[in-house]
Amino acid sequence: MSMFGVMFRHNDGYPIVLTSEIATASDTFGASVVGFASAIPENYFRRRIAHMFFRVSSDREGRVKRAPYGLAKVEATLLHYGFSRSDVVIASPYKLDRVIGPRTRIVGIYTMDALGLSYGSGILYWILKLADLPYRGLPYIARSFMEVVEHPAIKAHKDHIKVVVGGPATWQLVDTGAWQKLGVDVVYEGSFENYGPVLFERILKGEDVRGRVVNSKPPSVEEVPTIVTPSIGGMVEVTRGCGRGCAFCTPTLNGMISSFPFEGHIDKEIITNIEKGGFKSITLHSEEFFRYGAKGIDPNPDKVKELVVKAYKLIKRYGEDYRLHTDFTTAAVVVQAPELVKFVGEYMNEGGDWSFIEMGIETGSPRLLNMLMAGKAKPFTPRQYPDIVEQAVGILNDNRWVVVGTMILNLPGERDEDVAASLELLDRLRKYRILTFPLPFIPMGALRKRDFTVLDKMIEDPLRRELILKALIKSMEEAVRSVELIVGNMENIVAKLIIRRISLFAFNLVLSRYKAKLGQLGEHSAEFIRKLASAAWDISKSPVRIPIDEANQ
Template identity: 65%
Template sequence: MGNGVKIVLTAEGATASETLGSTVAGFISALPDNYILPFISRFYFKVDNKRGIVKKAPYGLSKVEASLLQSGIPREDIVIASPYELDKFVGDNTRILGIYVMDPLGLSFGSGITYWILKLANLPYKGMPYIARSFLNILTNKSVLRHRKHIKILVGGPATWQLTDTGFNKRLGIDVVYEGEFESLGPSIFKNILNGIDVPSVVYGGPAPLEKIPTIVTPSNGGLVEVTRGCGRGCTFCTPTLSGMIKSLPFEGHIEKEIKINIEKGNAKDITLHSEEFFRYGAKDIHPNPNKVLDLVEKSYKLIKSYGDDYTLSTDFTTAAVAVEAPKLVQEVADYMNEGGRWSFIEMGIESGSPRILKKLMPGKMLPYKPEEYQDIVEQGIGILNDNRWVVVGTMILNLPGENDYDIIKDLELLDRIKKLRVITFPLPFIPMGALRHRDFTILDKMLEDPLRGEFIRRALIKALSESKRSLTLAVDKMYNPIIKTVILNIGNYIMDFVINRYKMAERSIDKLIEIKKVEMESSLQIS
């Protein structure tokens, strides 16, 4: 565009891509360089664009664009560019390059899980995760380097902590790191830079009021539509906690507009109502408000079906506690979302099976129930979701601050209780975020070498990969090209069988160790 656009927005290649139509399939971006060659990455992580301007964007990046436009910055001064086409937009007039990141240094849970998956299967791990490589590719882009003297590089997104906590923001020459909700301070930061006013190298934006949250202009990857922000359960390591109590966006004039944009401009056939805890949409406290949830679902369903019977509605996050508290609501929502025998994925942060860890770090996770009841709640909650045709993606975190062997034994007990349910049990290395983010950076190898933790990781991954294999058709279902879908399906089945067999060959009995640890812990509790 001539001599460049003033504000160029983009994202890591892996984050910017809709991965052949299935955002779920984007998980392979956590694989290291030795598995993702350049020709594979340009095909698999293709970014659909028109003359370099993306047709869809990661939802957070679409919100940044919308917020800048709402603040009065002219349309012609802002573009969301494909990371592979930056040379079309970065020029003499460019003043800001804004990069949205999900895992800029390869330190997030996805990269950690992938490291464990390969390491346990005795497969080579060389280089850095592709998602981190795709971030560095932007910083080393020839057009960016050519015009670097008059461009301020701003980085934002849910993984900016990786840059600030390691000091890599300075080492990589990043001018500003923006953390928090963009609508609160983001537009003013951009305007200050355009006006030549100095801004801090790290900016913390607090929760934005609902009236400042705009509707997106560029359709989102995966047909994502935000319906709530925040959570209010108070887990000390979780980013949504920083947004405070759950805030619900209105259907009229907001959610409905984003649904229409995603269908009419983005050609989305499935709309995902995004929330940190969907069944609490419209809630004023920890308890669900069934009338509000059903009103939202009914209106959204009616709207998408006005475009055709083959349009579907989904959601993405829940907790076990709300499913147990409101099983009738779960069933009523499933009648719309999983109609006709359809299955879909839903994520659940299980996090820990230890009442002690829950009391210390996740005081609201199990409410209105007690920490001692949490294992029962998780088992029942997953069962309720399964009964209503949701496959649960359930994360469990290792290396939490203050964790001991007793907590891992409780994790193993919970894992055993849910092994027959349809749940993908991903073991996550603790990611330092929120109030705890400056402590205990994950040491992946040490966890694998520890007898209890290593065995938990192995068992959790066997269950996760076995259920993933069973659900693979569901994972690739949204891919546009039927031939590519079949190829990916066959490759996925082969790889999962191979890895699972390797894990099973490494099986070892730790039952005796568990019993010894239980006795030790019970003795110490009696003494104290």
């Protein structure tokens, strides 16, 4: 029975159909870490091959068995609001024709990289270009967004359907103005829980809602319901927001940190993922895991320990081989609470296991940090930041975490001395187990003009090219060493062997080319870098903060 109190046949369609681009909908054989392949451009991924790789498990009707976490939350919110499972479906993007019909009023598409302008797509562009490998067409993730938004079932029913797009990549559609051309009616930005259902109800009542909807008010913890459909990667959100205030961060993450309770929330989602989703590995998702339960910048170790022990006991009820992980941290909190990191490591990396953890390093320049993300270093100072990063990576390695560290290039106000300071930091990190990913910041002005030559300009500049090459060499060396971890959770043994082999071949190929290229192009001397970087320690002359949007006009 639907919320509207009527029974209907499902070939009439569901009133609300939720889906996402194919690459995002897929759990790539159970190892979402392999999902970075979604940024590979079309000339390597023919449609048929891509569809074989990016599989989506669903029932005959088209309802998925596992969904991207954000989409599972949207569904949960709608159900909590009063809609029923006869009103709402999370559908496989391959089976939209089975769920869209005369009764459908809303198709909600969740996107991670609609136009291929994310950091992930940018780095893949550099990886291929610097290895002299051809790059043609769109990143597959963006192509797969087009496949969904231009799906024949949507076109056939467009006269009574509103296409609503949400998710982390909506800014791409807004900043380029592409949403209108793609037939999108509403671009939804911000948290869904405390406004989304109201908007959907207005659309269902026939209101002609169009344009950009921004909900900047974060929901309270009580307003966030638990997921009903298991989430890809066995993901369970334990905190939302971070509060460190980086200028380039999305508003959803930039709000003050709030933590979900274990009983009745986190435990329920773990059980859903294990019992319905079939996961043996649970990821406690947070922008800053070691600050779970914190009220301000300082961590609250007792709360984190309590959470880890409770979650660990719960998963072990299902078997000894069930595992617990987390995904993000900052450097500062690790250095603030090394004992806590050790405690958590004993549970998450038990029995000598290693796992990945992501850490946004972003820059080695105190000057740039002070301008754009001073909160990242707190309670330490921007001038201490490079030391904090090195210490944090060491502490995480000691507790068997391989760090995935990102460094952003081309941030507004970036000067050569900032790049030199990042090169110095990179050099200090060489002895640790870390993948250092250089990410391109694409200014909004360039986005509006679709001027992506900005990526080429960065690799033509000798200093920036040296940073990108050295960071990629370090990443590929560590990727070769960590290949078992990369394919670790893959459920299909044959696929695992194939992907492992292809990955090793690809990592070694690009690695040898980068080394040859760095040899040909030459490196700046350590003395030159040191002198240049010294100016990045002078934070007295830098403005306290650059508003990032204005800096990019």
